[in-house]
Amino acid sequence: MIPDDEFIRVEGVPITKEEIRAVSIGKLRLNKDDVVVDIGCGSGGMTVEIAKRCKFVYAIDVDDKAIETTTKNLKKFGIKNCKVIKGNAKEILNDIDFNKAFIGGTKDIEEIIKTLNKKEIKHIVANTIVLENAIRVISLLEKYNYNVEVVNVSVSYGKKISIGYMMMAKNPITIITGKKG
Numbered sequence: 001m002i003p004d005d006e007f008i009r010v011e012g013v014p015i016t017k018e019e020i021r022a023v024s025i026g027k028l029r030l031n032k033d034d035v036v037v038d039i040g041c042g043s044g045g046m047t048v049e050i051a052k053r054c055k056f057v058y059a060i061d062v063d064d065k066a067i068e069t070t071t072k073n074l075k076k077f078g079i080k081n082c083k084v085i086k087g088n089a090k091e092i093l094n095d096i097d098f099n100k101a102f103i104g105g106t107k108d109i110e111e112i113i114k115t116l117n118k119k120e121i122k123h124i125v126a127n128t129i130v131l132e133n134a135i136r137v138i139s140l141l142e143k144y145n146y147n148v149e150v151v152n153v154s155v156s157y158g159k160k161i162s163i164g165y166m167m168m169a170k171n172p173i174t175i176i177t178g179k180k181g
């Protein structure tokens with residue numbers, strides 16, 4: 001994994017932290033011939049890591065600053081097998097071909113998972129920080145007969161204080177995997 005501080009960051013644009021990227025990448029079980037869509041690419045943290053391990057990535061975000069930041073990070077890390085697309089994923093997914101999906105942003109998640117199912121995408125990984133969104137993703141994947149795995153990852157970073165390292169907790173992230181076939 002690329003350390004978080006090596007990514008170009010812009011205020012207000014989130015990034016998936018290194019340890020969460022590591023587990024999420026593991027859950028995607030990437031192959032060299034996979035074409036992956038990154039729904040809600042943010043700073044491009046996941047986009048870069050996915051692109052390094054597969055054939056091609058479509059990185060989508062509704063936010064201008066996210067598109068700019070992802071584009072800069074792709075350039076910084078020399079990633080060429082990626083197309084960045086500005087817009088709401090629900091309006092873009094029908095026009096692109098891919099076989100795996102990573103969901104980092106959950107706006108209009110109902111339409112997004114409906115489309116992924118219609119396109120017969122057999123492997124979906126989603127990250128959520130908000131409990132209600134995790135429940136929404138789980139229910140939708142079950143509705144479309146995906147086999148669902150739910151993992152909650154809590155990361156703490158050691159902060160050096162006078163008597164040793166004190167662990168500082170980060171927000172737990174729910175990583176949901178839906179598979180079928």
Ligand SMILES: C[S@@+](CC[C@H](N)C(=O)[O-])C[C@H]1O[C@@H](n2cnc3c(N)ncnc32)[C@H](O)[C@@H]1O
Pocket residue numbers: 013014015016017039040041042043044045046047060061062063066087088089090104105106107108109
């Ligand atoms: C938590 S950030 C993703 C961070 C990213 N995985 C990274 O490593 O840098 C979520 C992003 O999803 C975007 N987003 C949310 N719903 C979306 C949708 N339906 N279509 C496109 N982008 C979306 C937001 O604008 C935001 O930039």
